[in-house]
Amino acid sequence: MNLGEDLYREVILDHISQPRNRGPLECASHKHEGLNPVCGDQVEILLDIQGDTVAQARFQGTGCSISQASASMLAEQIQGLSVSAARDLAEHFKTFMKSRESEPPDGLGDLEALAGVRKYPVRIKCALLAWTTLLQALEETPNE
Numbered sequence: 001m002n003l004g005e006d007l008y009r010e011v012i013l014d015h016i017s018q019p020r021n022r023g024p025l026e027c028a029s030h031k032h033e034g035l036n037p038v039c040g041d042q043v044e045i046l047l048d049i050q051g052d053t054v055a056q057a058r059f060q061g062t063g064c065s066i067s068q069a070s071a072s073m074l075a076e077q078i079q080g081l082s083v084s085a086a087r088d089l090a091e092h093f094k095t096f097m098k099s100r101e102s103e104p105p106d107g108l109g110d111l112e113a114l115a116g117v118r119k120y121p122v123r124i125k126c127a128l129l130a131w132t133t134l135l136q137a138l139e140e141t142p143n144e
Contacts, residue, residue, distance in 0.1 A: 011113035012069045019068065021075035025058040029142045034133030036125050041067040043130050045074070045137045054078050054086050064126050066117055071130035073110045078134070087138055090131045097124050 025031075025046035033044040041063030048056040057078045059071040078086040093111055097118060117127045 009113075011110050012065065015069035015072040015110070016065045019059075019072040021056075021058045021079070022072065023058055023060065025056060027056070028058075030137045030140050032133050032137035032140055034129050034136065036063070036067070036129050038122070039064060039126065041126055041129050043067060043071050043133055045071070045130060045133045047134075047137055049083060049142070052082050052084070054081050054083065059130060063129070064123075066114070066123055066126040067129050070111075070114060070127045073114075074130045074134060077109055077111070083138060087135065090134050093131055094128055097128055 025048060027048050028046040029049045030047040031044060033042065035042050041061070043059055043061035043063065046058045046060070047054055057075040059075050061068065061071060074090075078089065081089065089107075093108065096108065097114070099118075114127045117123045
């Protein structure tokens with residue numbers, strides 16, 4: 001294992017042991033639950049969208065370390081983004097995870113740590129569950 005893989009492993013382990021923005025969000029204007037029936041991963045994305053900005057993002061769920069670390073990274077990275085920027089980041093990440101490109105594109109931050117998951121096609125769905133669920137949450141009609 002090289003230094004880069006060690007660093008990536010540390011980032012994932014950090015998000016697993018100290019998840020960011022995990023828990024309920026009473027003021028959620030948008031929420032959606034996603035499920036990966038193949039492995040049993042479950043995640044709920046909760047968003048407080050004020051105007052065109054993701055003011056708060058939280059997640060709840062259970063599943064493998066990859067799905068939960070990815071959800072933690074998502075919640076951390078989209079807070080403060082415009083809705084369109086959050087949507088673009090989700091699409092950008094999904095494209096990268098499904099590609100054969102060896103180097104991650106700029107702007108992914110901690111998400112680069114999930115690049116190694118691409119070696120295991122069945123695990124890609126684990127890493128993408130939160131992101132797919134985010135896109136579905138953004139399509140939901142805001143809660144009244």
